[in-house]
Amino acid sequence: MSRILVVCTGNICRSPLIERVLQGALDQAYGPGAVEVSSAGTMGMVDSPMDERSAAILTEMGGDPAGFAARRLTEALLRDTELVVTATREHRAAVVRMHPKALRTAFTVRELGHLADQMDPAALPTEPGERLRAVAAQGVALRGTNALLDPADLDVADPYRRSDETYALMRSQLEPTLESILGVLVPR
Template identity: 35%
Template sequence: MNTSITATDRQFRILYVCVGNLCRSVLAEHLTQRAITEWPPALSHRFHVHSAGTRGRDRQPMHPYTAQVLTARGASPAAFTTSRLTAVAIRGADLVLTATVRERDDVLALHPAAVRRTFTINEFARLAPPDGGGAHEADPDLPEDPVALAQQRVAAAVRRRGRTRCATGSSVAPDDIPDPDRTLDAFDDCATAIDRAVQVILHALSGPR
């Protein structure tokens, strides 16, 4: 039996990273997955999403407030357990998105070669051109394969790095999504911020549909 992966089986793999894999990366993973399930099957099955924590423990449940805000947004929190970040997971990802600059640095300490595909969540949302840098359906240079297109968008974000500045004036690093305080409202606000960034990211990665 032939078990080789064909071009149409190849998936674009997104890895979200925070500290414990209890809150922010879990929210990003599930909100991304919720959005992807609304895409046509021919597109949705070409994307894979997972998450991990730089200092988390394996096989722990998500934070109960994380589960609550996900359920309220129509994203199923069932059957999830935490994962500790590994170099193997980083190597297998086409795009690594972290909650903060600190986690981005931790990713690169584990696997320096991932520098051209590792961003904070907000950084990538800021850098990835929503139209693919002017690409549209009639553009003959626009890849038909969704994985190739997503990889092209990551490359475009890398080129924009250093040329696009984010706003300053906050005590929090501009591209960071801080850990939510210990209240349900804080988790809800965090989920809102992540969901907003996820929508921008997925629009950039998936192109015209």
């Protein structure tokens, strides 16, 4: 099975939303079980359900928060993962410190979205695992092309215990980004 791991801080707001959106689209494209999308937090609030406001946004986006339980990031979760998607540059750094080989597979979600916009989806393999590995490899090769981006444009706002406006900002950052990422992860 091919794997994607999504990482944020508490694993209750950003990463489960990203996880569930990606999982739904990949299940629809490849069938359930072809790609496993999971998530974890660098300071995961173990066994907590998804944050209510993030869950409401996920539901509006067509996802289902039911049955979600937060967990903490471990090195074992990073092994045998084709792609690691993080909420911020700080999370990406934590992933690479924990598992240095992840340098070739870890991207912030917005970084990957920018890089995906530069990829040719038609040139990618159609088998899910090969496609994930190709997206990661092309992402690494294209990484230097993001040099003109403001580093803050690579992070997703953390809405936890913040205003409704911060949740709206998170959503506005994620929706186009996830569309770009799914544009390369899902064959058309």
